[in-house]
Amino acid sequence: MTSKTTTIPTPYSATSPSIPPPPPSPGRQRTISTLRSPRIQSSPILLHPLPPTSSLNKESVYASELELDKQTRQIQKERQLQEALQEQLFSAERLKVKEEQGTWSAIQQDNLKGKTEGRGRNDSWGHSRGFTHPPQAFELYKAIDQHDIDYIMRIRDHNFGLLLQKNGNEFPILYATRLGERWRDVVILLVGALSRYVNHLDPEDFEKKETLRTLKALRANLKLAIDHTLLHLPPGHSPVLLSSYLQVLIMSEGDSFLYKAIHEISLLLRSRSGLSHEGDGVKPVKEAESIIRKFCTRELRGVKGGVGDVEEYIANATLDLVIMAGWSLAVPGIAEGALLPTHTFARDLRTYTTFMEHLEANLTTINKLNPRIRKILFTLRDLAGDSKKSVRGRLNDVQAVLDAQG
Structure with a gap:
């Protein structure tokens, strides 16, 4: 006699896929969660730390100084370029004036040439006869005493340095100033000679030691003349020629x-x-x-x-x-x-x-x-x-x- 075995389907059988598996028990969930890695929050880091604030400040100051130095050098270059351009303009202007008026050096060379050729100079500088022998200081002072304008002009054209030489305790212009109002024309002639000398100097002449010595004596003459005029001015008289003295002083620079x-x-x-x-x-x-x-x-x-x-x-x-x-x-x-x-x-x-x-x-x-x-x-x-x-x-x-x- 055979017995029949009846198979009862279970909820876990493959023949019933529509039935979901039961949820895990709470104990099982705790076991699963403990097996997973804990979640770490994102926190990026630098491989090398930032330098301290003091270092950053020093670096910023250094960079600022470099930029300032760069700008300063640029300004200096621009200024040097501008000065070079201006110097070219100055040179052209000086050359133009030199061609129009002549120069002291050229005048002296022409005067010397006139001596050797036996003729005097006749141009905007006036004309005068040269000397066979160099004039002496006492001859100049004698000419001042006697109002000998022609002789003084000859000295002016051919022996200018004598007008600046001190004889005794006085310079020629100071001596003429002391003589009084009657000698004003002589003083004017002497001041004009100083002015003309300065006006017709070459720019290169201002670099020569001889010229610098002459200009130093010229300024000393003018300053003494200014002070004498003020200190010995008679009551009720107004000073004369002071502005001319000052003008030549400035021009002598x-x-x-x-x-x-x-x-x-x-x-x-x-x-x-x-x-x-x-x-x-x-x-x-x-x-x-x-x-x-x-x-x-x-x-x-x-x-x-x-x-x-x-x-x-x-x-x-x-x-x-x-x-x-x-x-x-x-x-x-x-x-x-x-x-x-x-x-x-x-x-x-x-x-x-x-x-x-x-x-x-x-x-x-x-x-x-x-x-x-x-x-x-x-x-x-x-x-x-x-x-x-x-x-x-x-x-x-x-x-x-x-x-x-x-």
């Missing part, structure tokens, strides 16, 4: 002094802020007048209220210096621009007239320049040439505008 002063004042005009030599705010007109007044002797500076002719000359020279400096700011922006000539310096309105000619000829270009430079130029145009006012009044008007900027 040569073009290099004037170009240096122009450059210095132009930097002050260009500055929007800063300090002048006295520590005040930038005042280019005041600084220009200070440069001119340095040539006054102690006695001249001590005159209360100043001396009329001298103050007028100082104002004229100061105004011309400011005009030349103002125009120099426009030169780099003008094609074939050139500085104003120096031979018009402190000669009434000649510098202003030349300035106006240059300004009108380049007005279209000037209108495109920096607004500050335009304002400076137009201020000088409108105020520096007002013929209804004195030169001191014109200078005050210009100073009120330019020294107030900053």
